[in-house]
Amino acid sequence: MHIGIAGAGVLGRLLAWRLSRAGHRVAVYDPAAGPLARGAAGWTAAGMLSPSAELECADLQVFQDGLDSIGQWSDIVAALPGAPDFDCHGSLLLAHRGDGGAARRLVDLIERKAPEGHRPQPLAPAALARLEPDIHGPSLAWFLPHEGAINPLQLMPALHAGALGVDWHWQQPVDEVGGGFLAVGGERHAFDHVFDARGLGQRPADGPAQGCADVRGVRGEIFLVRAPDVRLSRPVRLLHPRHRVYIVPRRDHHFVIGATEIESEDRSPVSLRSTVELLAAAHSVLPGLAEARLVHADTNLRPALRDNLPLIEHAAGLTRINGLFRHGWMIAPAMTARAIHQAGISLSLSGASAA
Numbered sequence: 001m002h003i004g005i006a007g008a009g010v011l012g013r014l015l016a017w018r019l020s021r022a023g024h025r026v027a028v029y030d031p032a033a034g035p036l037a038r039g040a041a042g043w044t045a046a047g048m049l050s051p052s053a054e055l056e057c058a059d060l061q062v063f064q065d066g067l068d069s070i071g072q073w074s075d076i077v078a079a080l081p082g083a084p085d086f087d088c089h090g091s092l093l094l095a096h097r098g099d100g101g102a103a104r105r106l107v108d109l110i111e112r113k114a115p116e117g118h119r120p121q122p123l124a125p126a127a128l129a130r131l132e133p134d135i136h137g138p139s140l141a142w143f144l145p146h147e148g149a150i151n152p153l154q155l156m157p158a159l160h161a162g163a164l165g166v167d168w169h170w171q172q173p174v175d176e177v178g179g180g181f182l183a184v185g186g187e188r189h190a191f192d193h194v195f196d197a198r199g200l201g202q203r204p205a206d207g208p209a210q211g212c213a214d215v216r217g218v219r220g221e222i223f224l225v226r227a228p229d230v231r232l233s234r235p236v237r238l239l240h241p242r243h244r245v246y247i248v249p250r251r252d253h254h255f256v257i258g259a260t261e262i263e264s265e266d267r268s269p270v271s272l273r274s275t276v277e278l279l280a281a282a283h284s285v286l287p288g289l290a291e292a293r294l295v296h297a298d299t300n301l302r303p304a305l306r307d308n309l310p311l312i313e314h315a316a317g318l319t320r321i322n323g324l325f326r327h328g329w330m331i332a333p334a335m336t337a338r339a340i341h342q343a344g345i346s347l348s349l350s351g352a353s354a355a
Helices: 010-021 060-079 097-113 125-131 152-162 272-283 287-291 325-342
Strands: 002-006 025-029 091-095 140-144 148-150 167-169 174-178 181-184 187-190 193-196 216-226 236-239 244-250 254-262 293-304 311-315 318-322
Touching (some): 002 181, 010 025, 010 152, 010 193, 010 325, 060 148, 060 325, 091 097, 097 236, 125 140, 148 152, 174 193, 174 318, 216 272, 244 272, 254 272, 272 287, 293 325, 311 325, 318 325
Parallel strands (some): 002 025, 002 193, 025 167, 091 236
Antiparallel strands (some): 091 140, 174 181, 181 187, 216 254, 216 293, 236 244, 244 254
C-alpha cells in the first residue's frame, strides 16, 4: 500500500518504521527542518516506561498498553541501528517524612488499580540502600517492578534511520488531512491510507481542529545534568506536594530531571522558579547532585485530550491518533500497532508484526 503520515514525532516515526519494514510505500510530512530538529514533543521526554506509576492518572487500558509496549520496545530497540539504550530494572517511588500522608494516598490509589504483581512494594531503608546506595533523605520508598526507561534522544534518530525506503518530507507542514489524501502547500497528495499523528498540529491556529477537537497542550519541563560521582540504576519519582519530580539516569553519568505536567500552553524557556524547585527536589534525594553540571534545559507541550486518555479515530482511508499526554513513549508501540491493525493494514510481509 501507499501510505501517507502527517507528523514525524514518536508516533509518526514508529508508524513509518513498522509500515516500511512490512513492505509498504510510506511518505512522511513534517514542519521540522530535518530529522534532528527538536520540534516534536517526543524530543522533550525522559523516556520513562512506568505503567504502574502512571495509574495515578491513567486507566487499565493505558496500563496494559504500557506493559505490552515494554515488551515491544525490547524487540524494536534490538532491530534499530545504533543500539539505543533500553532497560527494565523497575522504578522507585520516594517521599520525605513530611509528605508521607499525600504519598501514601497516591500509593494506595495505585494499589487499588494495579493488578496483582504490579503493585508498589514497600522498601525498608536498608533495602533501598542496597538498590540505590546514593539515594539519601527520603524516609519512604516503594519499588515498582516491570518498569524501565528508554532514551528518546537516541530513539528519534534511530527510528528515522531504521525506516528504510521512507520518503521524508521535511519543512512541509500538512494543511489538511482527509480520507486518502494529505494537503501540503495547497497541493493534494493521494494515498491508499493516511495516518494523522500531528498531536497539537491537529488544532490549527486559524481554524477548527481536524479530529480530536478538544486537544490541548500540557507543558513539560526537563533538565539534563551530568554528575560523574552519582550512581543511579533506575528511574525514581519523588512524591512532592507540588510536583511529581522524576530523575532518570542516562549514559555517562547524565540524569534527566523534570516535572510530569504543568497545565499551561506556554512554550517559553524554563523559569527560575521551576529551575530552583525541581533541582532542589532532585538534590533532596540524591545529595551528590550538588556538584552536577547543568547541560541542557528544555520545555515542550504534550498533546492531551479532555480525559487525559489516548484516542484512535478511524474513517475511510484515514486514522487519527492523539492524546498520548505524558504517556507517549510508554504506550506508543502498542498504540501504533493497534492503529495499523484496526485500519486493516498488514504487517506480516517481513515479520514486522512480531515487533
